[in-house]
Amino acid sequence: MTERSFSEIEYNYKKICENIALAAQSVGKTADDITFLAATKTVDPEYINHAISLGLRYIGENRVQELLSKYDDYDLEHASLQFIGHLQSNKVRQIVGKVDLIQSVDSVKLASEISRCSSKLGITSDILVEVNIGREENKSGVLPEQLDELLSELSEIPDIRVRGLMAIPPICEFAQENRKFFDNMRNIFLDIRSKNIDNISMDILSMGMSDDYQEAIKCGANMIRVGSALFGARNYNI
Numbered sequence: 737m738t739e740r741s742f743s744e745i746e747y748n749y750k751k752i753c754e755n756i757a758l759a760a761q762s763v764g765k766t767a768d769d770i771t772f773l774a775a776t777k778t779v780d781p782e783y784i785n786h787a788i789s790l791g792l793r794y795i796g797e798n799r800v801q802e803l804l805s806k807y808d809d810y811d812l813e814h815a816s817l818q819f820i821g822h823l824q825s826n827k828v829r830q831i832v833g834k835v836d837l838i839q840s841v842d843s844v845k846l847a848s849e850i851s852r853c854s855s856k857l858g859i860t861s862d863i864l865v866e867v868n869i870g871r872e873e874n875k876s877g878v879l880p881e882q883l884d885e886l887l888s889e890l891s892e893i894p895d896i897r898v899r900g901l902m903a904i905p906p907i908c909e910f911a912q913e914n915r916k917f918f919d920n921m922r923n924i925f926l927d928i929r930s931k932n933i934d935n936i937s938m939d940i941l942s943m944g945m946s947d948d949y950q951e952a953i954k955c956g957a958n959m960i961r962v963g964s965a966l967f968g969a970r971n972y973n974i
């Protein structure tokens with residue numbers, strides 16, 4: 737733990753909040769309309785809690801093992817913990833009840849397991865459906881044309897509640913290049929919302945990361961997931 741890291745996190749946190757406000761204003765929204773979630777993989781809880789002390793209210797992990805090993809150390813009195821990574825069905829029971837939102841559901845199988853574990857605990861679990869908007873092979877997420885069918889199946893499953901959509905567009909060299917994916921996501925999101933499907937609410941559109949969160953907000957994201965811009969570069973890729 738170094739003082740320098742703490743002050744860098746503080747500087748970055750304020751900068752990101754300013755950028756969120758500017759991007760939100762440019763589309764007639766305010767910073768309050770945007771949920772700033774910090775992606776905390778590889779980050780020590782002491783740094784995460786420092787960001788929480790500055791006002792951060794949402795954190796997301798993308799590996800079950802890492803989440804469990806850090807779980808007792810997060811300041812969850814002041815922040816909501818979410819799961820944002822690829823999730824295998826056999827690990828679901830380890831996180832249901834511990835996280836407030838699972839952002840990465842892309843199959844009936846996974847949703848059914850979340851439902852089963854939630855029922856056991858007597859809770860309802862909030863989920864987002866992950867969309868593979870760049871149609872990338874080997875990437876999680878449902879393809880856009882499969883979304884309607886998946887949602888209609890999910891709407892029948894008890895003890896889960898679909899709250900919106902999440903996407904991780906392809907890695908682009910310039911934030912601008914992601915615009916088409918973000919625009920596409922917003923259109924899909926609004927289209928589904930207008931259908932008012934039973935048990936499916938479309939309030940959350942989670943997209944945008946360190947390099948493109950301002951672009952994402954301008955395209956309609958109301959939740960962004962930012963890691964390296966807040967905590968510094970990681971030494972491996974997601």
Ligand SMILES: *Cc1c(COP(=O)(O)O)cnc(C)c1O
Binds near residue numbers: 820974
């Ligand atoms: C790591 C991660 C992010 C944040 O990535 P950065 O480029 O570091 O901001 C966002 N979403 C998911 C699912 C992640 O795993």
